[in-house]
Each structure stands twice: as C-alpha cells, then as structure tokens.
Amino acid sequence: MRRRVDEMDIVVCVKVVPKVEQVRFDPITKTVDRASAENELNDADKNAVEAALQLKDRHGGKVTVLSMGPPFFEPFLKLCVAMGADDAILLSDKAFAGADTYATSYVLAQAIKRLKPDIVLCGESTSDSGTSQVPPQIAEWLGYHNISYVSQISIEDRAVVAKRTVRGGYEVVKVPLPVVVSVELGSNTPRFPDFKRKRWAEREFKITVWTANDLELDLNLTGKTGSRTDVIELQSIAPPQRLRKFLEGSEEEKAKTIVKILKELKT
Amino acid sequence: MGEIWSFVEVGPEGIEDVSLEIIGKAAELGAQSNTRTAAVLTGWGMEEIVKEVSRYPVDKVYYVEHSELAVYDPAKHAMALHQLVEREKPETVLFGATYNGVDIAARLAVRTGAGLIAHVTYLGIDPSDGRLIGHVPGFGGSIVAVCKFRPGVLQIATVRPGVFEKPSPTGREAEIQRFSPDLHPTDGWKIVERHVAKVVDITRAEKVVVAGMGTGGDLTLIKTLAEKMGAQLAVTRPLADLGLAPRDVQVGSTGVSLRSKIALILGVSGASHFVSGIRDVKTVISVNIDRNAPIFQFSDYCVEADLFKLVPRIVEELEKEGG
Ligand SMILES: Cc1cc2nc3c(=O)[nH]c(=O)nc-3n(C[C@H](O)[C@H](O)[C@H](O)COP(=O)(O)OP(=O)(O)OC[C@H]3O[C@@H](n4cnc5c(N)ncnc54)[C@H](O)[C@@H]3O)c2cc1C
Ligand SMILES: Nc1ncnc2c1ncn2[C@@H]1O[C@H](COP(=O)(O)O)[C@@H](O)[C@H]1O
Numbered sequence: 039m040r041r042r043v044d045e046m047d048i049v050v051c052v053k054v055v056p057k058v059e060q061v062r063f064d065p066i067t068k069t070v071d072r073a074s075a076e077n078e079l080n081d082a083d084k085n086a087v088e089a090a091l092q093l094k095d096r097h098g099g100k101v102t103v104l105s106m107g108p109p110f111f112e113p114f115l116k117l118c119v120a121m122g123a124d125d126a127i128l129l130s131d132k133a134f135a136g137a138d139t140y141a142t143s144y145v146l147a148q149a150i151k152r153l154k155p156d157i158v159l160c161g162e163s164t165s166d167s168g169t170s171q172v173p174p175q176i177a178e179w180l181g182y183h184n185i186s187y188v189s190q191i192s193i194e195d196r197a198v199v200a201k202r203t204v205r206g207g208y209e210v211v212k213v214p215l216p217v218v219v220s221v222e223l224g225s226n227t228p229r230f231p232d233f234k235r236k237r238w239a240e241r242e243f244k245i246t247v248w249t250a251n252d253l254e255l256d257l258n259l260t261g262k263t264g265s266r267t268d269v270i271e272l273q274s275i276a277p278p279q280r281l282r283k284f285l286e287g288s289e290e291e292k293a294k295t296i297v298k299i300l301k302e303l304k305t
Numbered sequence: 306m307g308e309i310w311s312f313v314e315v316g317p318e319g320i321e322d323v324s325l326e327i328i329g330k331a332a333e334l335g336a337q338s339n340t341r342t343a344a345v346l347t348g349w350g351m352e353e354i355v356k357e358v359s360r361y362p363v364d365k366v367y368y369v370e371h372s373e374l375a376v377y378d379p380a381k382h383a384m385a386l387h388q389l390v391e392r393e394k395p396e397t398v399l400f401g402a403t404y405n406g407v408d409i410a411a412r413l414a415v416r417t418g419a420g421l422i423a424h425v426t427y428l429g430i431d432p433s434d435g436r437l438i439g440h441v442p443g444f445g446g447s448i449v450a451v452c453k454f455r456p457g458v459l460q461i462a463t464v465r466p467g468v469f470e471k472p473s474p475t476g477r478e479a480e481i482q483r484f485s486p487d488l489h490p491t492d493g494w495k496i497v498e499r500h501v502a503k504v505v506d507i508t509r510a511e512k513v514v515v516a517g518m519g520t521g522g523d524l525t526l527i528k529t530l531a532e533k534m535g536a537q538l539a540v541t542r543p544l545a546d547l548g549l550a551p552r553d554v555q556v557g558s559t560g561v562s563l564r565s566k567i568a569l570i571l572g573v574s575g576a577s578h579f580v581s582g583i584r585d586v587k588t589v590i591s592v593n594i595d596r597n598a599p600i601f602q603f604s605d606y607c608v609e610a611d612l613f614k615l616v617p618r619i620v621e622e623l624e625k626e627g628g
Contacts, residue, residue, distance in 0.1 A: 178415035210496070
C-alpha cells in the first residue's frame, strides 16, 4: 500500500500507576505499599492513546505505545493495543530501575530515536508523582519541539496545530513536526476496546521488549546511576483534624445555622 | 558560590504572582546560606517589567533579551537560559510550576544535566551539606516525597503557585545586567489564537464556594450564593473538564490549593485528588445529599441536604441579614 503524504507515525508514551485511592502508606517503614493497590494505565495516558487513535483515524499511519517499566506493565500495553494501537514496546531492564525524570526521559528518548516518529504523545502528568516534566525532557533530548496541556490536535502542512490550556484560558499554537505533545487529562473519552481485538491482543499479540542492549545508551545516564535527584524519605500528610459535626433539623434551620457560622467567622 | 536564581514570568497582567513568591523564597534561602540571589527574565521589549522586578528583594536582575524570545517557545527560552547558566554558573534556579515554567525548566535541566525537583510545596537547605531539599506531593496529595539533589549538579526546582508568600518591594533597585543570547532565527512556535481572561487568584481568597458535579453542571444558583456571600467561586475537576469554569479555579492535586478562612462545598463527593486542595482551609462546610459521602470526613460542618433546596434558603437568610 502506498503511504499517504499526511500519514502519521505516532508514538504514545504510557505508564502504569497504582490506583491512588488504594495506595496505603506504612508510617513505620515509610514506604508506599504498592502491592496493596491495583494498577491501572495512568488516566491522562489513556487520553493520549485516544488522541493518537483519532489522529490515525483521520490521517492514517501507525500508533506505537511505548513504556519504560517492569514486566507487569505488559497487560496494560495490551489494553492499548486492544483499543487500537498497532504495536507496543516495553523498555525493561535492571539498568533502567530507580530512575528520576532525567534518567526516565533519556531512555524513552533513545527508544524514540530508534523509532523516528512524526509525533510523540504523552499524558499531561502521572498521577503517582505527577511532575509533567517527562514530556518536555524527552523533547529536549531529541531536539524536538514540545507543547504541553493540549486538549485538541490537528495536523496541517507538516505542523501540529494544538489548543493548549494557559492561565486564564487557552491558546492555539502551530509548531513544526516533530513534536512531543502532552495531552490534557480528561480532554477526550478514551474508546473501549472492541471484544475481538481485545481477545486477539491478549492471546496472540506479542509485545516487543527492548533491554539496554537494544538501544544506544550511555549507562551513566540511566536508572538510579543516571538520576540527578533522590527521594530521601516519604511522609504521609495527616489530613487536618475536622469537627465532622452534622447539622440537623429542617432545611430552614440548617440554612440559618450555616449563615450563623459564616457570620461568626467574619469577626 | 553560585547564585540562586528565580525565573520571572510575565503574564497578561504583569509579573506572575508565583514569580514573586519564588523571589521571596530565594531571598530567604539566600540569607540563610549566605548566597547571592538574582531574578532572570527572558523576552523582548520588557524594560518596564525588568525595572519593576529590580525593586523586589534580589541582588541582581538578568535580562536575557532577543527578538527570537518575543513569543513563548520553550525550546528557545531554554536555549537562551542555558547560555547564561554556562556563563554565570548559578547553583540553583527556581521556576514557578506554571504552564510555561514547567516546560522551560524541564528543557533547561536536560541541556545542563541538572537535577529537577518538580511542583514543590516546600524548599529548604540541608544544614549538613548545604544542598537543597524539596517536598513533592504525590499520590493525589496524600503522601509527600522528600527529594534532594545529587552533589555537584545544578539544582532546578519548580514551585507550586500559591505556596509561598509574596515579598514587598524593597524601596531600592537592584543592578540590572543585560544578556544577548546567540540565537538564530529558526522555525518554532507560532501563536495562532489566544483567548485569556483576567484570572482571579482563588488561592488567596478569604471565602470560597466550591461547586461539584452534584450541581448537575448548572452554576447559576451557586454563583448567586457566592455573590451574596462575597465569596469566590471554585469547582471540581469534572466541571472544569466540561469547560463550565476555567482550569484556574479548579481545586485539587491537579488544580489549586485553597487557604481560605471558609469553604462552602456543594455537591462534591470528596475524592482524594480533590481533598488535598482543601487541607489548609480553616473551616469547611459541606453540603451533600448522601450522608455517607467521603467529603464529610474532611469537613467541620456536615450538611445532609439537597443543594437545590438548601442553597435558595441560604441566599434568603443572607438577604435577611442584609448582606
Ligand atoms: C490524575 C487525576 C487527577 C485529578 N485531579 C483532580 C483535582 O485536582 N480536583 C478534583 O476535583 N478532581 C480531580 N480528579 C477527579 C477526582 O478523582 C474526582 O473524580 C472528582 O473530584 C469528582 O468530582 P465531584 O465531587 O464534583 O463529582 P462526583 O464524584 O460525581 O460527586 C458528586 C457529589 O454530589 C452529590 N450530589 C448529587 N446531587 C446532589 C444534590 N442535589 N445536592 C447535594 N449533593 C448532591 C453526590 O452525592 C456526590 O457525592 C482527578 C482525577 C485523576 C485521575
Ligand atoms: N516510565 C514511563 N514510560 C513511558 N512514559 C512515561 C513514563 N514516565 C512518564 N511517562 C510519560 O510522561 C507523561 C508525564 O509524566 P510525568 O512527567 O511523570 O508527570 C506521562 O503521562 C507519560 O506519557
């Protein structure tokens, strides 16, 4: 099949995170018990996958999901394939473990260099650490442009036209490809996998796993060794003590009490 | 020893609040560690603002000026800053964790091999070695990671807006140094459209009314109440996602944190991503139709009621009070 001129080769970076509501903190060992929580695809990354699939629907091309993490990420990458992604690559190696955003973005960038896409989509941030730094850092390693907090994307004459949230509103920017775009959480409704494709993804599809040997890497820049920062301690923030007093009575009485509380606070 | 820099951003209403907040923090850290501080601006045709910045507590202002910096383009601004970093070798660069600041900080960190600690809510110096420590809330805001830079790396931190106090002008003017970066005209960002309205900074409001999905997305009633109370209106994330209110008034881990004396919270379930944003509110009153709603765990006064019936009553009572 002949390639259409505007076909998009798209990479989507996704990460698997523990469900925030289920994460338990052990105050004695000062660690997060990730095992007690179920994992899920980072919410904003689902929006990024959906945005990629919409671009593919419009322009044709290929969507590859890319993730750096341990082998338990695999079923979640298959979920992306079930949604409609064409390929999935997991970057998994002991040499990548313990990475901060600097070392994470480096490995992701080196993998993207091998894939040479037109556009890279990420989520706006991850819900576990939520720094929003990985996408612009990937862009800088690659010398690509980047656009953050994007809620709408289109492609016009080899450039991305994107609506991005800014303080007080939004702006529409036009930036030449290749670009790393971070997609705003909640900016679209991720599609449900079709039953047949889901079954195929689960049973037949094979994820590509790349280790450090498959990439051109300076191992001084990866994993814990390559990181520039350390987490020295975790602390749980105790929720503030609240009165938790229920106001009883009729609607009118409740309204009166609320107004009284408001007035007392004024003084 | 290298300086502590604050990257100053300019919005439609002038210097961004968070830029002043980090200048204040930098001054404090500088005094504590005997380190000089500087504010850094990148742009074009900003003489007035640069002068204004020099009146805040900084030892110096660097003005990185180039016509290529007229439009906000993170790659170009990071490249320009990188050149100044090479020349001056600062120890620390602070950014506001804003839509633009985050991008420039991230790109600068890669260019310079710097450490980057993001969205901090606390900054301090480890007395044992003089290195910077930042606190980063994670997991929806219930857990804080205490992060520290590796020795010998440039320390870059982005600071969550509304966390530190804004300093007052000093009554004198700091020295201004101009710097012309070597930038070649290249293809980059073009702004096609921009729609921005004046932003109300709800992080510092005294009284806030927060609307959740229990309002069904119609904010008319809530707006009347807020007006009668003299309160600012805020929303939960789903309402902002629907475009019913700007992202700037969204409370929670991916929005802003409130520090108000009072927050009246209407039709909000109390998800952990939300409640991390009301931690510092003095008094929380919540109205929910469901007596078991989690929000009541995080409230001082819990009101089990249908907000559509209760709010008009409150408005009535306020009117009776003549206020
Ligand atoms: C990564 C990530 C980040 C997030 N960040 C944020 C964030 O920063 N801020 C945020 O708010 N959310 C955030 N969320 C979303 C969050 O998890 C919740 O989905 C959201 O807070 C729920 O909003 P809500 O309480 O308005 O709506 P709902 O959960 O739908 O709650 C509506 C409530 O209204 C009550 N109600 C219904 N009708 C009435 C009535 N007539 N009268 C009174 N009460 C009524 C219901 O009982 C219910 O408790 C985030 C989610 C993710 C995944
Ligand atoms: N380990 C990872 N593997 C793949 N993508 C990642 C990884 N970490 C972060 N990302 C991407 O970068 C985005 C922002 O992450 P963060 O900077 O951690 O908030 C995420 O939504 C992902 O798209």
